[in-house]
Amino acid sequence: xxxxxxxxIAQGFIHATRNRTGLSDPEVEKLAAERYExxxxxxxxxxxxxxxxxxxxxxxxxxxxxxxxxxxxPFNKWK
Numbered sequence: 205x206x207x208x209x210x211x212x213i214a215q216g217f218i219h220a221t222r223n224r225t226g227l228s229d230p231e232v233e234k235l236a237a238e239r240y241e242x243x244x245x246x247x248x249x250x251x252x253x254x255x256x257x258x259x260x261x262x263x264x265x266x267x268x269x270x271x272x273x274x275x276x277x278p279f280n281k282w283k
Contacts (some may be wrong), residue, residue, distance in 0.1 A: 209275075216269030223272070232272055239271035239282045246281060 219236070222228045243249055248262040256262030256270070256278070263270075263278045276283045 212273040212275035213265075213269060216266075216271070216273035216275070219272035220268050236268075236271040239277070240267060242277070242282050243267055243271070246279070248279070 219228070219232050223233060243256070244253065246256075248257055248260045249255075249267075250257040250260075250262075253267075255267060256265050258264035265275075
């Protein structure tokens with residue numbers, strides 16, 4: 205795992221935590237909702253709809269964090 209990956213994971217975790225505590229950034233939440241909507245139509249989405257399923261060739265990221273970070277979809281479905 206590269207440093208940039210850890211940075212994105214931390215960033216997404218912080219934004220998700222802010223959302224849970226009522227301190228979210230509306231722009232971040234809007235973008236996360238749009239990204240997650242794309243994820244819902246993806247074949248690589250885990251059955252529980254929480255991760256990009258590694259067993260199906262995905263990155264295994266927690267989507268509530270990844271969609272709230274500056275990361276990109278590894279399959280170029282959103283940026």
